[in-house]
Amino acid sequence: MDGLPPTLEKVIDGFSKFPGIGKKTAHRLGLHVLKTHTKEVEDFAQALLNVKSKINSCSCCHNIAEADLCEICSDQKRDKSIICICEEPSDIYLIEKTGFRGVYHVLGGLLSPLDGIGPEDLQIDSLMERVKSATELIVATDASIEGEATILYISKLLDSHPIKITRLARGLPVGGHLEYVDEATLTQSLNERVDLHSEV
Amino acid sequence: MDGLPPTLEKVIDGFSKFPGIGKKTAHRLGLHVLKTHTKEVEDFAQALLNVKSKINSCSCCHNIAEADLCEICSDQKRDKSIICICEEPSDIYLIEKTGFRGVYHVLGGLLSPLDGIGPEDLQIDSLMERVKSATELIVATDASIEGEATILYISKLLDSHPIKITRLARGLPVGGHLEYVDEATLTQSLNERVDLHSEV
Incomplete structure (x- = not known):
């Protein structure tokens, strides 16, 4: 870009x-x-630094946390007997919305x-510890080959x-419309069809 | 957003x-x-602070500048006799590409x-000073009512x-295809038609 101050x-x-931000958008944001008020930019810069210095991993579930335990693990109202297994912390916030x-x-x-990436690279040992006090494990991984492999591994363990x-x-x-659904999804959908009587 | 650290x-x-960034994108960026390396986030935060503390307005053209004069005004190779009038510094970088x-x-x-917003709110006095040593003035404002009013005002002055x-x-x-062009543009386009012989 010509003529811009360094x-x-x-x-x-x-x-x-940042992901999804191209050169043109970055230029607009810059x-x-x-035009933004100095105080606001300072707060934003400080917030960025705080995220890197204050946030770590929850010692129980490895979600992002500011304290030793994340907000979910330290919430007494949550049902600790049902554990939902995710790939990344970002997946948690999708599932929270449900x-x-x-x-x-x-x-x-x-x-x-x-x-x-083998089992030793994942937080599986700590999962095995937690499983002892749980009644249900929901494996909420992607519907990909890696996701399936992970589900299979955990269920075998x-x-x-x-x-x-x-x-x-x-x-x-x-x-979704049937005509836009791919073959693999439709096959699974058919295999996992739900009895209308049992659903009600 | 449930369960996110403050x-x-x-x-x-x-x-x-930021403009054009919705809640979902902001979440992804956050x-x-x-995941970003601490050093990189620190550099980014510092750059944000620098922009607010080091960047001011060029004393000649009111473009953004780190020194007293912006990079364009201090460039000896630029033709100082042709002045292009813009609304905002961001417009400069669009015209630079041409x-x-x-x-x-x-x-x-x-x-x-x-x-x-009257003439006293705009950098018109300083423009009149500069005009003395120029040979051509290009008014590159939006094709809006405000843009037209500004062109008219400057040309009358x-x-x-x-x-x-x-x-x-x-x-x-x-x-562009003719069929998608609005009436006003087509009218202007017809009025400002270019002689093919003089164009070559």
């Missing part, structure tokens, strides 16, 4: 490193900083032998353990 | 104040900060009596001054 260039560069009231366990990845293990249903997206 | 909430709030090699003058707004005043051409967007 200081502003740096901010634009910074913005463009120019917006100029109204789920159990607790979580963040694996920190999915099994992927091709990428060299717990083969001899008297615990209910479930995974998210596969099927038609709510509001 | 520190992270603040960063997400900060992101969502979580990205967590390969324009003159200089700029930022008005800091457009005349808008309804919003109470300079009525008795022997200077060429031009404005950007109105017409078909390059690559």
Whole structure:
């Protein structure tokens, strides 16, 4: 970009490193900083620094946390006997919107032998500890090969353990049209069809 | 957003104040900060602070600048006799891409009596000073009512001054189809038609 002060260039560069932000958007955001009140920009910069210095991993579920335990693990009203297993902390906030009231366990990845990610790279040991006091385990991983591999691995580990293990249903997206659904989804949807009588 | 640490909430709030960034994108950007290397986040935060503390307005053209003069005004290779008048510094970077090699003058707004913006709110006095040493003035404002009013006001001010005043051409967007062009644009395009012989 011709003629931009180097200081502003740096901010634009910074913005463009975020996912989904291209050069043009970064440019617009950078120019917006100029128009923003100094106090507001200072607060934002401080908040960015605080996130890196104050936030760590929950010692129980490996979700992001400011204290030793995350807000979910330290909430007495949550049902600790149902553990939902996620890949990343960001998945938790998607599931929270469904109204789920159990607790979580963040694996920190999915099994992927091709990428060299084995069970020892994931938070599986600590999961096995927690499983002892739980009644149901919901494996909420992506519907990908890695997600399936991870579900399979965890369910095998717990083969001899008297615990209910479930995974998210596969099927038609709510509001989706049949004609736009791919073959694999439709096949799963058919296989996992629900009895109308039992549903009510 | 349920269960998010307050520190992270603040960063997400900060992101969502930027133009074009909704709650969902802000959330994704906030979580990205967590994954980003601390050094990189610190650099970004510092760059934000630098922009507010180091960048001011060019004393000549009112473009953004780190020194007393902006990079364009202090460039000896630019043609100082052609001044392009813009509303905001951000417009400069659009015009720079066209390969324009003159200089700029930022008005800091457009005349808008309804919003109470009069000539005294714009950088018009300093423009009149600069005009003395220029040969051409290009008024590159929006093709809006405010833009037209501003063009008219400036050209009237300079009525008795022997200077060429031009404005950007109105017409078909390059690559645009005739059937999608609005009536007003087509009318202007017809009025400002170009002689094929004189164009070559």
